[in-house]
Amino acid sequence: MKDIPYKIYLEEKEMPKYWYNLRADMKKKPAPLVNPGTGKPVTAADLEPVFCGDLVAQELDNDTAYFEIPEEIYNFYKMYRPSPLVRAYCLEKVLNTPAHIYYKFEGNNTSGSHKLNSAIAQAYYAKKQGLKGVTTETGAGQWGTALSMACSYFNLDCKVYMVKVSYEQKPFRREVMRTYGASVTPSPSETTNVGRQILKEHPGTTGSLGCAISEAVEAAVSSEGYRYVLGSVLNQVLLHQSVIGLETEAALKKYDIKPDIIIGCAGGGSNLGGLISPFMRDKIQGKLDARIVAVEPASCPSFTRGVYAYDFCDTGKVCPLAKMYTLGSGFIPAPNHAGGLRYHGMSPILSELYDEGLMEAVSVPQTEVFKAAERFARVEGILPAPESSHAIKVAIDEAEKCRETGEAKNIVFGLTGTGYFDMVAYEKFHNGQMDDYIPSDEELKKSFDTLPKL
Amino acid sequence: MKDIPYKIYLEEKEMPKYWYNLRADMKKKPAPLVNPGTGKPVTAADLEPVFCGDLVAQELDNDTAYFEIPEEIYNFYKMYRPSPLVRAYCLEKVLNTPAHIYYKFEGNNTSGSHKLNSAIAQAYYAKKQGLKGVTTETGAGQWGTALSMACSYFNLDCKVYMVKVSYEQKPFRREVMRTYGASVTPSPSETTNVGRQILKEHPGTTGSLGCAISEAVEAAVSSEGYRYVLGSVLNQVLLHQSVIGLETEAALKKYDIKPDIIIGCAGGGSNLGGLISPFMRDKIQGKLDARIVAVEPASCPSFTRGVYAYDFCDTGKVCPLAKMYTLGSGFIPAPNHAGGLRYHGMSPILSELYDEGLMEAVSVPQTEVFKAAERFARVEGILPAPESSHAIKVAIDEAEKCRETGEAKNIVFGLTGTGYFDMVAYEKFHNGQMDDYIPSDEELKKSFDTLPKL
Numbered sequence: 001m002k003d004i005p006y007k008i009y010l011e012e013k014e015m016p017k018y019w020y021n022l023r024a025d026m027k028k029k030p031a032p033l034v035n036p037g038t039g040k041p042v043t044a045a046d047l048e049p050v051f052c053g054d055l056v057a058q059e060l061d062n063d064t065a066y067f068e069i070p071e072e073i074y075n076f077y078k079m080y081r082p083s084p085l086v087r088a089y090c091l092e093k094v095l096n097t098p099a100h101i102y103y104k105f106e107g108n109n110t111s112g113s114h115k116l117n118s119a120i121a122q123a124y125y126a127k128k129q130g131l132k133g134v135t136t137e138t139g140a141g142q143w144g145t146a147l148s149m150a151c152s153y154f155n156l157d158c159k160v161y162m163v164k165v166s167y168e169q170k171p172f173r174r175e176v177m178r179t180y181g182a183s184v185t186p187s188p189s190e191t192t193n194v195g196r197q198i199l200k201e202h203p204g205t206t207g208s209l210g211c212a213i214s215e216a217v218e219a220a221v222s223s224e225g226y227r228y229v230l231g232s233v234l235n236q237v238l239l240h241q242s243v244i245g246l247e248t249e250a251a252l253k254k255y256d257i258k259p260d261i262i263i264g265c266a267g268g269g270s271n272l273g274g275l276i277s278p279f280m281r282d283k284i285q286g287k288l289d290a291r292i293v294a295v296e297p298a299s300c301p302s303f304t305r306g307v308y309a310y311d312f313c314d315t316g317k318v319c320p321l322a323k324m325y326t327l328g329s330g331f332i333p334a335p336n337h338a339g340g341l342r343y344h345g346m347s348p349i350l351s352e353l354y355d356e357g358l359m360e361a362v363s364v365p366q367t368e369v370f371k372a373a374e375r376f377a378r379v380e381g382i383l384p385a386p387e388s389s390h391a392i393k394v395a396i397d398e399a400e401k402c403r404e405t406g407e408a409k410n411i412v413f414g415l416t417g418t419g420y421f422d423m424v425a426y427e428k429f430h431n432g433q434m435d436d437y438i439p440s441d442e443e444l445k446k447s448f449d450t451l452p453k454l
Numbered sequence: 455m456k457d458i459p460y461k462i463y464l465e466e467k468e469m470p471k472y473w474y475n476l477r478a479d480m481k482k483k484p485a486p487l488v489n490p491g492t493g494k495p496v497t498a499a500d501l502e503p504v505f506c507g508d509l510v511a512q513e514l515d516n517d518t519a520y521f522e523i524p525e526e527i528y529n530f531y532k533m534y535r536p537s538p539l540v541r542a543y544c545l546e547k548v549l550n551t552p553a554h555i556y557y558k559f560e561g562n563n564t565s566g567s568h569k570l571n572s573a574i575a576q577a578y579y580a581k582k583q584g585l586k587g588v589t590t591e592t593g594a595g596q597w598g599t600a601l602s603m604a605c606s607y608f609n610l611d612c613k614v615y616m617v618k619v620s621y622e623q624k625p626f627r628r629e630v631m632r633t634y635g636a637s638v639t640p641s642p643s644e645t646t647n648v649g650r651q652i653l654k655e656h657p658g659t660t661g662s663l664g665c666a667i668s669e670a671v672e673a674a675v676s677s678e679g680y681r682y683v684l685g686s687v688l689n690q691v692l693l694h695q696s697v698i699g700l701e702t703e704a705a706l707k708k709y710d711i712k713p714d715i716i717i718g719c720a721g722g723g724s725n726l727g728g729l730i731s732p733f734m735r736d737k738i739q740g741k742l743d744a745r746i747v748a749v750e751p752a753s754c755p756s757f758t759r760g761v762y763a764y765d766f767c768d769t770g771k772v773c774p775l776a777k778m779y780t781l782g783s784g785f786i787p788a789p790n791h792a793g794g795l796r797y798h799g800m801s802p803i804l805s806e807l808y809d810e811g812l813m814e815a816v817s818v819p820q821t822e823v824f825k826a827a828e829r830f831a832r833v834e835g836i837l838p839a840p841e842s843s844h845a846i847k848v849a850i851d852e853a854e855k856c857r858e859t860g861e862a863k864n865i866v867f868g869l870t871g872t873g874y875f876d877m878v879a880y881e882k883f884h885n886g887q888m889d890d891y892i893p894s895d896e897e898l899k900k901s902f903d904t905l906p907k908l
Contacts, residue, residue: 005466006532012459078460079544079835090533090607108562110837110872152832153544172626172877178884179831377633378606381533383564418564420874423626430632 006089008251010082016246017069019239021058022277022349024065025284028356030235030348031323033059034310039454042320050217050319052227054125058236067239069121070128076120076153080109081243085251086415090379092399099402101395102257103415104248104275105382110176111146113385113417114271115231118240119143122229123150132225133157137187137212139166140340141173141421142385143231148180158182159226161189161215164207173421187212194218194316209342210315210329217318232268233313233322233347241274248412249278259290261398263413265390266294266303266361267340269347275414276359283358292359294350295390297369298438299337302327302346303354303361305444311345311451321452324351327439330450334437337366338425339386344447362394365436369393370429373419385417386425458554461538462705469536470700471523473693475512476731476803478519479738482810484689484802485777487513488764493908496774504671504773506681508579512690521693524582530574530607534563535697539705540869544833546853553856555849556711557869558702558729559836564630565600567839567871568725569685572694573597576683577604586679587611591641591666593620594794595627595875596839597685602634612636613680615643615669618661627875641666648672648770663796664769664783671772686722687767687776687801695728702866703732713744715852717867719844720748720757720815721794723801729868730813737812746813748804749844751823752892753791756781756800757808757815759898765799765905775906778805781893784904788891791820792879793840798901816848819890823847824883827873839871840879 023029032041047056058067069077088101106114126134133156138144144160151158160182167174167186174184187207188195192215198205205211213230220228231237252259262279264272272294282288296303302325312329313319326345333342346354353359373389375396376382384392395413402409419426428434439447477483486495501510512521523531542555560568580588587610592598598614605612614636621628621640631638641661642649646669652659659665667684674682685691706713716733718726726748736742750757756779766783767773780799787796800808807813827843829850830836838846845867856863873880882888893901 006529007466009463012461075460075543079540086533089529110831110835110874112874149835153835171881172874175877175881175884176837176874179828179837179880181832374633377564378635381530381564381603381607383630383633420564420566420626420630423629426633427625427629430629 002255004087004255007084007086008254009084010247010250012078014250015077015082016243018066019069020242020246020277021061021065021067021239022280023062023235025281026352027284028352029062030352033320033322036317036321046320049221050228052122052125052129052131054128055122055236058239059234070124073121073124077243080116082247083108085248088380091376094379095396095399095403097399097403098406098408099399100408100410101399102410102412104244105415106244107382107385107415107418111142111149112420113142113146114241114244114274115143115146116149117243117274118231118237118270119146119150120153121240123147123154123156126227127154127156131156131227133159134227134229135159135161135216135220136229136231137161137209137216139163139209139342141166141170142340142417144182145173145176146231147229148177148182151182152180159219160184161187161212163187163209163212169424170421187215189215192218208315208332213314214316214318232270233343233345235349237270238273238277238347238349241270242277244271244274244414245277245279248275257410259412260409261291261293261411263293263295263391263394263411265341265387265414265416266296266346266350267387268343269350271414271416273347273350280353280358293394294354294359294361295394296361296363297337297341297390298363298365298436300327300333300342301363302344304363307448308351308355309451310454313345322348324348325354327444328447328450331447336435336437338428339422341387341390364390364393365438367429367434367436370426370434372396382415383419384415385419386422388414388416391415456709458541458709460543461540462708463538464536464701464704466532468704469531470697472520473523474696474700474731475515475519475521475693476734477516477689479735480806481738482806483516484806487774487776490771490775500774503675504682506576506579506583506585508582509576509690512693513688524578527575527578531697534570536701537562539702542834545830548833549850549853549857551853551857552860552862553853554862554864555853556864556866558698559869560698561836561839561869561872565596565603566874567596567600568695568698568728569597569600570603571697572685572691572724573600573604574607575694577601577608577610580681581608581610585610585681587613588681588683589613589615589670589674590683590685591615591663591670593617593663593796595620595624596794596871598636599627599630600685601683602631602636605636606634613673614638615641615666617641617663617666623878624875641669643669646672662769662786667768668770668772686724687797687799689803691724692727692801692803695724696731698725698728698868699731699733702729711864713866714863715745715747715865717747717749717845717848717865719795719841719868719870720750720800720804721841722797723804725868725870727801727804734807734812747848748808748813748815749848750815750817751791751795751844752817752819752890754781754787754796755817756798758817761902762805762809763905764908767799776802778802779808781898782901782904785901790889790891792882793876795841795844818844818847819892821883821888821890824880824888826850836869837873838869839873840876842870845869
């Protein structure tokens with residue numbers, strides 16, 4: 001057996017040349033998006049006023065297994081990819097576990113997360129279509145940063161609607177976006193009808209992701225030469241993020257490593273969906289019997305406590321309906337919840353796989369996540385994002401189980417990003433000001449009432 | 455000729471196994487540190503109450519060319535090294551230059567800079583000596599962060615004295631250090647005699663690096679089982695940082711690239727000294743005729759406007775005297791100066807090389823540096839630290855000269871770190887609130903008056 005280095009890097013020429021579309025190999029396809037006006041599956045014509053044409057085609061394509069990565073995107077990928085698959089030797093040592101732990105680290109780029117993989121693709125197709133620019137929303141700020149970088153590269157205008165409370169509390173994220181030339185507007189704002197309406201009804205509101213989405217969509221459809229882009233949930237995003245899984249697969253194969261457990265954090269599902277895609281294919285085809293585990297925050301438990309139903313994708317209800325595990329579009333995560341993973345729903349692809357029993361899900365409380373984050377940082381060096389730390393927490397749990405059973409399992413998890421812009425949350429944790437609010441059954445019942453009556 | 459990838463990564467097994475001590479190959483050795491009490495070169499016995507024994511030996515050794523990197527340090531290096539040598543294809547394209555630009559990127563670790571290379575070495579020797587912990591000072595925070603990470607890895611106590619103004623304005627840096635278990639004290643503090651004295655004389659002072667050094671040294675020598683460690687200027691630090699240059703040399707050799715210009719930013723000289731070490735050896739031995747260029751801020755121009763003389767290393771005057779290019783220990787950089795590179799002096803090794811004409815130095819104004827930083831970020835993706843951006847500025851200048859002359863020079867520069875904790879400075883730049891204060895001749899004359907009268 002070959003010695004496994006601390007970091008398995010593919011060579012540039014070994015980078016995947018295609019994205020992989022897991023839908024092509026799913027026996028039961030994810031439920032289609034539905035036009036809320038007609039109640040029928042959306043058509044390309046429904047989506048094209050909002051999204052770029054090529055992206056609409058990717059969104060609706062359940063059959064094509066491989067999409068060639070255009071050269072311009074591929075060249076951009078070369079600036080920060082391939083990303084390393086790291087063998088967590090130091091973590092294994094302090095855990096005293098026979099398990100072998102690997103993590104695919106996506107944080108080595110300025111956006112600080114995997115979001116850049118899809119941002120550059122979406123910006124590319126916007127440029128190709130001859131657009132002037134794109135609009136989007138951002139909450140925690142990772143997606144907005146990634147999109148700013150991508151637009152700057154292709155010289156596209158980038159309008160980001162940033163949830164007002166984040167805009168004010170995370171001025172540094174905002175400045176990174178400005179460095180890349182994006183305009184950043186605190187949402188709700190006076191620049192859109194929906195923003196003005198909300199400000200009139202709720203003066204002094206600090207905003208929400210749902211409201212920012214509605215403003216970004218309005219800004220796109222009402223401006224000549226603009227389209228809206230989204231950083232998670234959508235099929236097209238999981239397609240682009242398959243580069244994570246394909247690289248992971250190639251790196252593992254180089255050293256003949258077969259994963260036993262694959263773990264990823266899940267908010268809208270972009271990272272998890274990308275990471276698991278080739279492994280899920282093998283699992284569907286009976287070639288791999290690895291466990292695949294989604295980890296979500298106990299404060300926003302769409303998989304573990306949600307329902308599988310058609311729901312609104314945004315609180316403004318301007319987007320198509322999606323069938324997904326959801327808490328209802330009226331669900332609002334507790335204010336003490338730090339970082340991302342706040343979305344009320346979940347990728348339709350992952351929702352279908354979970355419903356079929358092809359993957360598991362577990363929810364974890366916040367302070368346990370930060371304990372795992374700090375433990376990881378102290379031995380592996382990398383200060384992880386709160387989002388990614390959900391996966392760390394469960395990877396450590398599994399490695400500790402291996403210590404009890406003596407099994408040398410191969411545990412692979414996705415380390416989606418770094419926590420450099422999340423130090424306010426770490427500070428709360430250090431000062432003992434963080435708590436583990438978990439929504440009650442009654443609260444969830446109320447938010448389920450916001451599901452559409454179809 | 456082989457195709458050069460965007461990122462040249464050495465394999466783990468190609469990482470240097472030895473640090474290289476440039477002093478061994480210098481025809482004229484750097485001037486020795488001098489004991490201010492006796493006026494004579496310091497002895498190991500003078501230094502050992504303050505520094506770890508093995509580090510004192512490295513500090514004073516002008517003869518041994520190679521020091522084997524201990525296995526524990528080597529294993530830690532494997533977590534974030536080898537660092538990539540990046541071909542700046544995208545920057546070359548926007549500059550429309552025939553030059554080939556390469557940068558050695560040291561920012562892919564949580565400390566965000568090259569400082570970790572020496573921090574882990576110093577922590578290792580402290581652990582080996584059976585110490586309980588180490589003390590240090592930090593201004594901008596990179597060194598304190600790096601040392602916290604290193605101490606956490608070896609389970610050593612880490613006491614950081616952080617300049618009070620930074621402590622208050624950079625709470626996130628502070629929280630990163632706390633994540634790694636360091637105690638961070640705003641300086642001046644009530645915990646030391648020198649701190650209490652300064653607070654008595656200057657109530658309400660926001661502190662200075664010089665004062666923090668004095669507190670850290672006092673804390674070390676007055677606590678059983680502690681020593682003081684420093685992140686730049688010293689010979690031992692340049693020795694550890696030689697890993698940057700050795701990797702760069704190996705990566706260039708892999709593709710038969712001969713550097714024509716090597717550029718690095720210079721504050722105390724740790725990065726520059728490490729980057730250039732093997733190239734300077736070849737230059738001294740007549741095997742390479744590359745230009746070697748130090749870039750310093752116009753607001754703190756120790757090479758370009760300083761004098762080569764024995765000076766105090768700290769404002770508290772508790773450390774040995776060093777012969778170096780200096781502005782005088784009483785020099786205080788303008789408050790508008792962002793980021794590091796604020797030290798009044800310069801590594802004695804680099805000072806000697808500069809004095810002999812083996813390297814050049816240039817100073818650049820601050821807004822030009824941030825313009826270059828933003829330009830670089832937008833095409834190369836990485837948001838650079840203000841310090842590193844000094845090198846970027848001059849690399850761009852040189853590449854633009856090549857556009858005029860048509861020369862395809864190989865330009866290599868050190869990209870020491872990322873700017874994620876420097877967004878206040880970027881914000882000032884975006885808002886037009888940054889200026890280019892340059893000290894007048896009279897100001898410098900005043901600070902030269904603080905030089906010791908020997």
